[in-house]
Amino acid sequence: MKVAVTGATGLVGGHVAEALRDRGHDVGVLVRRRSTPPDGYRVVRGDIASRADLAELLGGAVGLIHCAAPYSYELSAEELTAAHVRGTRTVLEAAADAGVRRVVITSSSVTCGSSSAPDVVDESHRPGWEYTPAYFQAKADQEDLALTYGAVLGLDVVVACPTVVLGGPDRKLVPSNAVLARYLIDPLRSTFPGGCNVVSATDVGVGHALLLESGQAGSRYLLGGSNLRWRELHEIVSDLAGVPGPNLEMDAGTARAAAAVSDLWSKVSGSPALVTEEETRTVGRYYWYDHSRAAALGYSPMGARPTVALALSWLLASTHLPRWVREGLRPSSEVRTARPLVPRPLTTVVDVPIGKAKRPVS
Amino acid sequence: MAAGGEKGSRVVVARSSDPVSATRRVLDGLALLTTSRAKRRACVAVTLGSAAYVSPAVLSETLAYLAAKGIAQPDVLAVIPQRDRDAGWDVESLSARHDLPFGRLVDAWESVESAQVGDAYVIQGRPVPRAWQQAGIRVLLAPCATDAIDGHVLALDALRSLAPVIAGADPADVVMDLLQTMAPHISLVDAMVTSDGPAGSSVRRPVLTDAVVGSSSAILADLVGGVLLGADPLRPPLIAAVVDLLGLPGDFDVIGDLTPFDRIDYPAEQLLRSTRGAPDDRSVSRVVGAAMADEGVTTTGDDVMITLLRQAIRPWLTATGSEGGPDALAWAGGTAATTAGYVRAWRTTFAKDSVPRRQASLGLDLGSFSARDFEAAETTLRPLLQLIDGLPVDRDGLRWMHVDGAVVFEASRTVLADYDTWIERVDVSKAISMMADYLGGRIVVVARDKQGRTTRQAERNIYLPQPNYIAFSGGQVIDVCKLSVVRHRADSCAIWWRTVRSPNRSALYDDGTVAFSDAGDGRTRIVIRGRQQFTLPAAMQAVDLDLAPEVRDSLTQDAYRRFFLTTLDNFEACYEGRDFAIGSEPDTELPTAGLSRLARVAQGSIKEIVESSARSGDIDGSLRVTVDVDGFTHVTGTRRRS
Numbered sequence A: 001m002k003v004a005v006t007g008a009t010g011l012v013g014g015h016v017a018e019a020l021r022d023r024g025h026d027v028g029v030l031v032r033r034r035s036t037p038p039d040g041y042r043v044v045r046g047d048i049a050s051r052a053d054l055a056e057l058l059g060g061a062v063g064l065i066h067c068a069a070p071y072s073y074e075l076s077a078e079e080l081t082a083a084h085v086r087g088t089r090t091v092l093e094a095a096a097d098a099g100v101r102r103v104v105i106t107s108s109s110v111t112c113g114s115s116s117a118p119d120v121v122d123e124s125h126r127p128g129w130e131y132t133p134a135y136f137q138a139k140a141d142q143e144d145l146a147l148t149y150g151a152v153l154g155l156d157v158v159v160a161c162p163t164v165v166l167g168g169p170d171r172k173l174v175p176s177n178a179v180l181a182r183y184l185i186d187p188l189r190s191t192f193p194g195g196c197n198v199v200s201a202t203d204v205g206v207g208h209a210l211l212l213e214s215g216q217a218g219s220r221y222l223l224g225g226s227n228l229r230w231r232e233l234h235e236i237v238s239d240l241a242g243v244p245g246p247n248l249e250m251d252a253g254t255a256r257a258a259a260a261v262s263d264l265w266s267k268v269s270g271s272p273a274l275v276t277e278e279e280t281r282t283v284g285r286y287y288w289y290d291h292s293r294a295a296a297l298g299y300s301p302m303g304a305r306p307t308v309a310l311a312l313s314w315l316l317a318s319t320h321l322p323r324w325v326r327e328g329l330r331p332s333s334e335v336r337t338a339r340p341l342v343p344r345p346l347t348t349v350v351d352v353p354i355g356k357a358k359r360p361v362s
Numbered sequence B: 001m002a003a004g005g006e007k008g009s010r011v012v013v014a015r016s017s018d019p020v021s022a023t024r025r026v027l028d029g030l031a032l033l034t035t036s037r038a039k040r041r042a043c044v045a046v047t048l049g050s051a052a053y054v055s056p057a058v059l060s061e062t063l064a065y066l067a068a069k070g071i072a073q074p075d076v077l078a079v080i081p082q083r084d085r086d087a088g089w090d091v092e093s094l095s096a097r098h099d100l101p102f103g104r105l106v107d108a109w110e111s112v113e114s115a116q117v118g119d120a121y122v123i124q125g126r127p128v129p130r131a132w133q134q135a136g137i138r139v140l141l142a143p144c145a146t147d148a149i150d151g152h153v154l155a156l157d158a159l160r161s162l163a164p165v166i167a168g169a170d171p172a173d174v175v176m177d178l179l180q181t182m183a184p185h186i187s188l189v190d191a192m193v194t195s196d197g198p199a200g201s202s203v204r205r206p207v208l209t210d211a212v213v214g215s216s217s218a219i220l221a222d223l224v225g226g227v228l229l230g231a232d233p234l235r236p237p238l239i240a241a242v243v244d245l246l247g248l249p250g251d252f253d254v255i256g257d258l259t260p261f262d263r264i265d266y267p268a269e270q271l272l273r274s275t276r277g278a279p280d281d282r283s284v285s286r287v288v289g290a291a292m293a294d295e296g297v298t299t300t301g302d303d304v305m306i307t308l309l310r311q312a313i314r315p316w317l318t319a320t321g322s323e324g325g326p327d328a329l330a331w332a333g334g335t336a337a338t339t340a341g342y343v344r345a346w347r348t349t350f351a352k353d354s355v356p357r358r359q360a361s362l363g364l365d366l367g368s369f370s371a372r373d374f375e376a377a378e379t380t381l382r383p384l385l386q387l388i389d390g391l392p393v394d395r396d397g398l399r400w401m402h403v404d405g406a407v408v409f410e411a412s413r414t415v416l417a418d419y420d421t422w423i424e425r426v427d428v429s430k431a432i433s434m435m436a437d438y439l440g441g442r443i444v445v446v447a448r449d450k451q452g453r454t455t456r457q458a459e460r461n462i463y464l465p466q467p468n469y470i471a472f473s474g475g476q477v478i479d480v481c482k483l484s485v486v487r488h489r490a491d492s493c494a495i496w497w498r499t500v501r502s503p504n505r506s507a508l509y510d511d512g513t514v515a516f517s518d519a520g521d522g523r524t525r526i527v528i529r530g531r532q533q534f535t536l537p538a539a540m541q542a543v544d545l546d547l548a549p550e551v552r553d554s555l556t557q558d559a560y561r562r563f564f565l566t567t568l569d570n571f572e573a574c575y576e577g578r579d580f581a582i583g584s585e586p587d588t589e590l591p592t593a594g595l596s597r598l599a600r601v602a603q604g605s606i607k608e609i610v611e612s613s614a615r616s617g618d619i620d621g622s623l624r625v626t627v628d629v630d631g632f633t634h635v636t637g638t639r640r641r642s
Helices: A011-022 A051-058 A077-098 A134-153 A175-185 A201-214 A230-241 A252-269 A304-316 B019-030 B056-068 B082-086 B091-098 B130-134 B155-162 B171-181 B218-228 B237-246 B269-276 B283-292 B304-318 B325-350 B371-379 B382-388 B419-425 B468-473 B549-576 B593-617
Strands: A002-006 A026-031 A042-045 A063-066 A102-106 A156-162 A164-166 A195-200 A220-223 A226-229 B010-015 B042-047 B075-079 B112-114 B127-129 B137-147 B151-153 B186-195 B206-215 B253-255 B398-403 B406-415 B438-448 B454-463 B478-488 B492-501 B507-520 B523-534 B625-627 B633-635
Touching: A002 A011, A002 A051, A011 A026, A011 A063, A011 A102, A011 A201, A026 A051, A042 A051, A051 A077, A063 A077, A063 A201, A077 A102, A077 A134, A102 A134, A102 A201, A134 A156, A156 A201, A164 A175, A164 A201, A164 A304, A175 A230, A175 A304, A195 A201, A195 A230, A195 A304, A201 A220, A201 A304, A226 A230, A226 A304, A230 A304, B010 B019, B010 B218, B019 B056, B019 B186, B019 B206, B042 B056, B042 B130, B042 B155, B056 B137, B056 B186, B075 B091, B075 B130, B075 B155, B082 B283, B112 B130, B127 B130, B137 B155, B137 B218, B155 B171, B155 B186, B155 B218, B155 B237, B171 B237, B186 B218, B206 B218, B218 B237, B269 B283, B269 B325, B283 B304, B283 B325, B304 B325, B304 B593, B325 B468, B371 B478, B371 B492, B382 B398, B382 B406, B382 B523, B398 B549, B406 B507, B406 B549, B419 B507, B419 B523, B419 B549, B478 B507, B523 B549
Parallel strands: A002 A026, A002 A063, A026 A042, A063 A102, A102 A156, A156 A220, A164 A195, B010 B253, B042 B075, B042 B137, B137 B186
Antiparallel strands: A195 A226, B010 B206, B112 B127, B137 B151, B186 B206, B398 B406, B406 B523, B438 B454, B454 B478, B478 B492, B492 B507, B507 B523, B625 B633
């Protein structure tokens, strides 16, 4: 099947494109002009705001998975709405114009709400009175638009709701992977009350492919993995990374104070904040989800430990962790062998700081 | 070629109040210019500093001597010490300052070309003065002066100023390269007048010493010059480093009187220690040198920080000992060096990407090693490594033991990468330069096999201090020169190396091997083994950790785990094409230049704001805004009114 993917240079989009290709689809990807496209796909360079670029991407395609949207707690509500809602509208219209039949929209599990108690919720659940960060709201608005406007346009729209997606490669440290990075950088190795559901980016990629192939139009599907308390997650991270911890449990107030310090440091240093005040306002709640509906389609995510091991293997190969943090870790063999190494193209010049001889001496 | 350490060198000391006579006696005594040499092109490099310079009489007599030998038109180059260049001096301004009749002098750096030297030299391909490189006869004229950083500066300091400033390279390496590839045939030290005091090279304090020293060896000229100054001749770090590599000149003649000069005020040891900074960090000494020199004319005010430092330091340099000048200088230098030391230690531990990378010469005379010396890398180490074969491997893939004060270790990992694909991307012969904390160095391939693969090589490796935290106790970089052999087999390859020299004596042993082998099922096995013993800083040597083996072993385990896990990660990064090198590109600028630019920008902004306010508020009177009784606004122009 000829399909198209937006956001293929992102964490989720990259795995979606890979899963589709592995399942035998002819995959075209839309990437920004300055981005390095992934290998092995039909590449269209452009922008999702451009109908012309979208038309080029979608020509002849019967399916589309729209992943392109910022995963950020630092952008304003206006910026998020523009990217998630208006971007999705443009993509849906272009898909309808191009005759695309099925569309999968990447949303988020946060649109299914959370609980104050360790309860597991499914797709029927919605946010209640809890605090809703701008990102959460943008995702909810995106979903609403996709399902209603998609139907108006005559598209079969399926909504994918991934939980906390861990993995790599992650060019920009997304908030989900930042959970791991933040814990490893934190000298106190703090944890906090509440919990989340972690899922591997690899599984989320496969889940999207399943939804494109057989998801029910007009439905939402949670693509989750394991429900864990934050402490349990951090214990796994510690064990796999070979560091002690967690050593301290922060309450919501302390976490917010830490976020304020992190925010201040990011403004001083110019580096992205590892945690935002908005994120810390979700501390104490349980974002636990049931993915039975997707499982009925064949979705079968890996467990929490291999998920974290795989994510750590990518994180250690990135620059998201400062060098002094990486050098202090003792990763387990599970992390070391979590992923096969990817050989560089032989034309790549590796920067080795040596004053090497320019002419061989015989 | 006179490299400085050859047999049969001669040094002549002529003592006379007449510079012409003294110079002539030295040159005649050296008797170096044979007829065949006299036909060659000659170059005379004469030092011209703000406080220490060669007298016109010595130069004139040298030129007259050359002319008498049939060399009528030598190139005469002015050599300005780096400290004076940094302070903004050029040939014209220095000639004018000293009122010297140097009509024929041109700046040595006015015409340059790439150094045509071998792979072992850090100056390879770098600019050098064209006339100096092309000359068949090279004559170096240097003044005699004390120096607040080096103790004293003579011929080798002049040669240093003839060498390119290579960011990240030790000046001693550069000088040694010149000595080995384009050394002066005659080195004269003009000690008719010595500039002494705490910083004679920067603040002129002339003392009549009535001597000229000459030699076919610049090293010998400096050693004898040091004796005449009544100093330890190896006190200047530059001379010490050169002698360490090239050795003391053997079988040389001394002609003349070596009685030390009277009343030389030599810089106090306390001052020298404070101004030098860390042995592997020249930033402090370069800033101090530039700030001590009198302000030049070409870049006045460009480096605000240097100007401010100069204003603080110069009074101390000119003050007498009883006025506390040298003590204040030592205190300030010590404070700067200590601060720089802590910054360096912080970077070493927590900000490795900000540590300047290093450039270096090979530091070995390859002609002195046979193929057997290279092969010994494997034959001497293999039996020792067998000692750890029976030890268990820990969670990190590490095993190690102490053997006679050294650590014999193995670190291993099996990676999910096909062997053939692996060795195409990770060149085992470059394995050492991919190791953790590698700052730079040099690799010279000595032999290759029929497929063009390296089989023997020599290399110099410079790493951050190990373990990193010893930088806080003054630990210096690991600097080692090695001979290596590389084995290539069908399903494995390995490099074996042994350390034959450590220029800064940072390592007693740093021998080892890295092997890649086919582990089957699309996997590659990496094994690093070796023997290491590094020199701890004096502060840490005072603690005998052998008395607390638990602590010692814990520290050893942590250090080896960090280093070799990172090294294994680096191999993986190389395979995947990720950047893994630490450090930043070194800068040839003075460390103060960035701060000064910042200060200028701030100053400019403030000035702009003030001027803007002045214009709008009529502060400078050039514009006048008035409102008449009818409410019309009148603005006067800036034209002067008569």
